Amino acid sequence: MENYVEFKNISKAFVGVQALDNISFRADGGEVCALLGENGAGKSTLLKILTGAREASSGEYFINGEKVRFTSPIEALRYGVSVIYQERQLVGDLSVTENVFMEDLYRNKLGVVNFRKSHGEMKKLINLFQMPFSPHDKVNSLSVAHQQMVEIMKAYRRNSMIIAFDEPTASLSDPEIEVLFSLIEKLKQKGKVIFYVSHRMKEIFKIADKIIILKDGCFIEEVKTSDATEDELVLKMVGRNIGDVFNNLSRNDKIGEVVLEAKGLENDYIKDVNFTLRKGEVLGFAGLVGAGRSETIRAIFGADKLNAGEIYVNGKIQKIRSPRNAILAGIGVCPEDRKEQGLVLDRSIRENLTIPILHNLAKLGVISRRNERQIARQAVEKQRIKTPSIDKVAVELSGGNQQKVILGRWLLANLRVLILDEPTKGIDVGTKAEIYQMICDLAKSGLGVIFISSELPEVVNVSDRVIVMREGRITGELKRKELSEENVLKLAMRER
């Protein structure tokens, strides 16, 4: 029998926001149905309703003609619906096997868990996904990308009839994406219903059979991928022509003195890393995943120890042993994994925005509430953060808007250097353009900006200069006029 999911008039209201407004469409087995829309369009909310993680305000949905209404993800899972959520749901202290098998580890007759058998099954899965880690590894010892793969394995193993992927590739590198896509292809052949959410058009065109376009919670159109063009899709989801994003950037043209210098940095991950960063400059860091870019900034930020090397800020040597030292030296960072390290999810937007400046606000001994609120409100307005109130907790914002809060926070702080690690991960095309401009504005305000990105077009077009890394070492540096995707790739793959 043919599998299918049908949504009928689904609406969902949160306080102050209509997240979904009367959504109806159908997705069939054997096809990949992409959900496309700007940050905050309602994609994740729809998938959460499908799995009972959220309750619809009105409307109904059907699986193979049967009306269902799950009250929890576990219930949906038992019925055969799996979602890989945008936010990872793993338990860091447990092993890969324990996370993947969770409630159904193999047990003997007495109910004692047979770890050997469970690990054995896990090993088979790991081989299928061509991953380098072991079933015994603790999840929090894995890279973000590998954690994401564990999450995907967890859903894959369930053999569910409906599988939804919410931004599965945001932290994956190309080879991992290849593996994932070949698995999705297999699932499709087995007749499963597959939902796929991504902000990367290239992926949508590669994997999706049809595309549902959502905007501000409304259903805009259903398009067959083979009939669609990228420009047309962007126009429909953004509602305006975004034009040539990079050519329209207003860049900083006043690059000043050296603000940061790294000399001979070395630890277990990086070797002999030397570079300088100037005031008002956007310095790109390119390289394949695992090239040592994040490790370099972790070392600079005092998150990882250095075995050798020196860091200078404004010509003065700095002893940076912790992120706190780094902030005091004038270095701020927006980490790759914003949900885990950047935002305090259960605090309000106001608090998240003002964390690094509370120090300054408190100079006179007290923090004036009014002062704090005013600053936060201005930042929300300036950054165009989509929220009904500055008191909304960060966890309730869509991914793109969370990123704007983090960037906005550093615009308010008094820094010399700001490090952005993959700041456009999971961000829609329209918001991306806004974030590129924010990066240029940060440079204009006098900051030296380090911009790490795996997306070649943006690192090549937004940066004033690009450093390329491979296997923990710098393999080359490209000035603005030498910058091209081809030149970066050559250096990224260059053997030493």
Ligand SMILES: Nc1ncnc2c1ncn2[C@@H]1O[C@H](COP(=O)(O)OP(=O)(O)OP(=O)(O)O)[C@@H](O)[C@H]1O
């Ligand atoms: N728990 C919540 N409480 C209040 N508002 C929420 C909650 N969850 C989501 N929203 C709001 O609902 C709207 C839709 O959010 P949703 O997360 O579904 O967007 P999205 O399309 O997945 O965006 P992104 O591409 O950024 O992930 C947003 O305006 C968001 O702020």
Ligand SMILES: [Mg+2]
């Ligand atoms: Mg989402």
